[in-house]
Amino acid sequence: MIVSVKDSLKLFGISIMTCCAVTVCNLFLNYYLDLSAIAALIDNPAAQMFYDAQLMTAKVVCAVSGGCLAATTVVMLFFYIKHYIDSHSKEIGILKALGYSDFKIAKDFFVFGLSVLIGCLAGYLLSFMIMPGFYAKQNADGYLPDMAIRIHGILFVLLVLLPSLLFAFISVGYSLLKLNQPCVNLLKGIVKSKGKNRDIKNKNSFVAEMRCSVLRSRKTLVFFIVFSSFCFSAMIQMSTSMKDLASEMMGLMIFLIGVVLAFTTLYIAVISVIRSNQKNIIMMRVFGYESTDCKRAVLDGYRPAAYIGFVIGSVYQYALLRIMVDIVFAGVEGVPEYKFDFPVCFITLCAFIIVYEGIMFAYGQSMKRISLKQIMSD
Amino acid sequence: MIQIRNLTKYYGKGESRFKALDDVSVCIKDGEFIVILGASGSGKSTFLNVISGLETMDSGSVSYDEKRLEKMNEKELTRFRRDNTAYIFQQYYLLPHLTVEKNIKMGADLDHNRDFFPAMEAVGLADKRKKFPSELSGGEQQRVAIARALAKNPKVLFLDEPTGALDENTGRLVLDYIIKLQAKQSFTMIMVTHNANIAETADRIIRMNSGKIVGITENTEKKTAYEIGW
Numbered sequence: 215m216i217v218s219v220k221d222s223l224k225l226f227g228i229s230i231m232t233c234c235a236v237t238v239c240n241l242f243l244n245y246y247l248d249l250s251a252i253a254a255l256i257d258n259p260a261a262q263m264f265y266d267a268q269l270m271t272a273k274v275v276c277a278v279s280g281g282c283l284a285a286t287t288v289v290m291l292f293f294y295i296k297h298y299i300d301s302h303s304k305e306i307g308i309l310k311a312l313g314y315s316d317f318k319i320a321k322d323f324f325v326f327g328l329s330v331l332i333g334c335l336a337g338y339l340l341s342f343m344i345m346p347g348f349y350a351k352q353n354a355d356g357y358l359p360d361m362a363i364r365i366h367g368i369l370f371v372l373l374v375l376l377p378s379l380l381f382a383f384i385s386v387g388y389s390l391l392k393l394n395q396p397c398v399n400l401l402k403g404i405v406k407s408k409g410k411n412r413d414i415k416n417k418n419s420f421v422a423e424m425r426c427s428v429l430r431s432r433k434t435l436v437f438f439i440v441f442s443s444f445c446f447s448a449m450i451q452m453s454t455s456m457k458d459l460a461s462e463m464m465g466l467m468i469f470l471i472g473v474v475l476a477f478t479t480l481y482i483a484v485i486s487v488i489r490s491n492q493k494n495i496i497m498m499r500v501f502g503y504e505s506t507d508c509k510r511a512v513l514d515g516y517r518p519a520a521y522i523g524f525v526i527g528s529v530y531q532y533a534l535l536r537i538m539v540d541i542v543f544a545g546v547e548g549v550p551e552y553k554f555d556f557p558v559c560f561i562t563l564c565a566f567i568i569v570y571e572g573i574m575f576a577y578g579q580s581m582k583r584i585s586l587k588q589i590m591s592d
Numbered sequence: 593m594i595q596i597r598n599l600t601k602y603y604g605k606g607e608s609r610f611k612a613l614d615d616v617s618v619c620i621k622d623g624e625f626i627v628i629l630g631a632s633g634s635g636k637s638t639f640l641n642v643i644s645g646l647e648t649m650d651s652g653s654v655s656y657d658e659k660r661l662e663k664m665n666e667k668e669l670t671r672f673r674r675d676n677t678a679y680i681f682q683q684y685y686l687l688p689h690l691t692v693e694k695n696i697k698m699g700a701d702l703d704h705n706r707d708f709f710p711a712m713e714a715v716g717l718a719d720k721r722k723k724f725p726s727e728l729s730g731g732e733q734q735r736v737a738i739a740r741a742l743a744k745n746p747k748v749l750f751l752d753e754p755t756g757a758l759d760e761n762t763g764r765l766v767l768d769y770i771i772k773l774q775a776k777q778s779f780t781m782i783m784v785t786h787n788a789n790i791a792e793t794a795d796r797i798i799r800m801n802s803g804k805i806v807g808i809t810e811n812t813e814k815k816t817a818y819e820i821g822w
Binding site for chain 1: 646647666667670671672673674675677678679685687689690694697698699700701702744
């Protein structure tokens with residue numbers, strides 16, 4: 215068996231991502247279903263308006279956060295599978311050479327669904343732990359009649375069982391696609407470069423050329439860097455901006471999810487960048503390039519992507535809250551005016567610079583510890 | 593001149609600790625072509641790695657004129673490699689996402705060598721400069737590795753079984769390139785091989801066994817890559 219349960223458990227990034235997604239979705243969908251059940255009990259216009267806004271909020275939050283997190287999980291899963299096949303190409307090549315069919319090898323990747331199941335189950339249970347407090351905060355002003363928390367079996371099927379199965383099948387399908395290459399390529403670990411044969415610019419240093427090449431060959435990682443910066447920027451700014459628009463609990467929840475997602479994706483992206491460039495880094499150091507050159511060639515190219523992600527996150531959170539205030543809560547009285555919070559944006563940017571540059575510095579230092587002997591023992 | 597004195601290197605810990613290099617001493621003159629010959633496990637690659645500054649030694653000394661490797665820290669070793677040495681490995685280790693010319697530029701940049709086209713021409717790859725390593729044969733990839741090493745104008749070139757992964761024809765071709773370039777550019781060349789025939793092309797042959805030098809032979813009848821057996 216080429217993929218074991220242990221390998222699946224290493225996909226903690228996917229488990230964290232799905233845990234966050236299911237926590238938010240189950241919290242709001244359960245609330246949505248429980249709210250729908252008391253529709254007949256709403257007896258005055260003010261309560262009706264509040265009720266409608268609550269229903270709309272639940273739908274929007276589920277669609278935005280659930281959809282966004284699910285899409286990211288799929289990309290992350292693809293990335294993991296590709297990385298797994300690349301790093302185990304020799305073993306897979308041997309199996310293919312021995313006569314194992316692509317499907318026979320690919321079906322082992324079904325076990326990757328386990329990481330999704332673990333994340334979904336954890337998220338499902340977590341959402342029920344915070345649900346009583348969430349319900350109470352949502353109806354703190356007492357507009358709505360008392361509402362009991364009910365467990366909806368359909369949500370367990372939709373948010374836990376179906377995603378786990380779906381992701382398991384996606385894993386098999388995608389690995390089947392990636393395994394469809396000549397056996398000899400897998401055995402020799404041949405990397406087919408898809409880059410264009412661009413003309414060399416003599417004025418550019420090798421480090422600059424290398425930086426461009428690393429970026430072009432690892433587009434998925436660029437996505438992760440943009441996404442992690444986006445999460446950091448959007449979620450942290452949103453959590454502070456929401457203190458006037460929603461409960462503190464909502465703000466804290468969004469803040470925590472943002473921080474967890476930002477660190478998880480950033481960690482995975484940086485680790486992958488270094489691991490996938492390990493041999494290149496070693497070769498550069500063998501030839502006499504210093505660790506700072508290796509860092510500039512391998513990590514520094516992602517900096518613009520990180521700051522672009524930050525800007526997109528700032529715009530996104532502003533647009534989302536603007537829509538919430540102008541459209542969702544349009545008829546609700548007492549909703550405070552919402553403006554872009556520049557001081558919060560500045561503080562978040564400072565925090566982001568410290569965190570991002572700190573992580574990059576730490577990994578730059580870790581490059582020094584890569585043993586040159588590895589290349590000789592390969 | 594490279595002066596190696598009483599070089600000792602251990603691997604492993606506790607009961608599994610063993611001596612990979614055992615009190616090795618030798619002197620290598622500038623511009624010399626040395627072949628280190630020995631069977632698998634004789635310590636020849638460890639010897640090459642230690643004297644080239646890729647690995648540390650447990651005792652002994654390696655001096656390049658006044659520069660003492662054993663006294664250098666990691667940063668100084670990196671600078672030493674940048675200014676003095678280049679490597680060619682059996683497995684080429686080209687950067688897969690870079691074209692031929694960009695791989696060669698990796699070496700050239702360290703010597704601020706902007707005109708590395710001659711290095712590419714010298715190994716006969718000028719017309720393949722836009723290809724990626726995966727689009728080249730094994731022999732062509734090794735020639736890129738040679739051009740990458742030579743573009744940096746090294747004082748000492750280290751080669752670890754450079755023809756080990758090549759067939760006879762390609763192996764002879766690559767060896768011929770290296771020997772001719774060494775004769776033309778007069779850099780010091782130290783090559784590790786287990787092939788006794790290849791050793792006949794060198795100025796001097798150092799034989800190793802069980803981490804020790806068991807014989808040093810002056811080769812008075814140097815042969816070309818096409819005159820030796822394979």
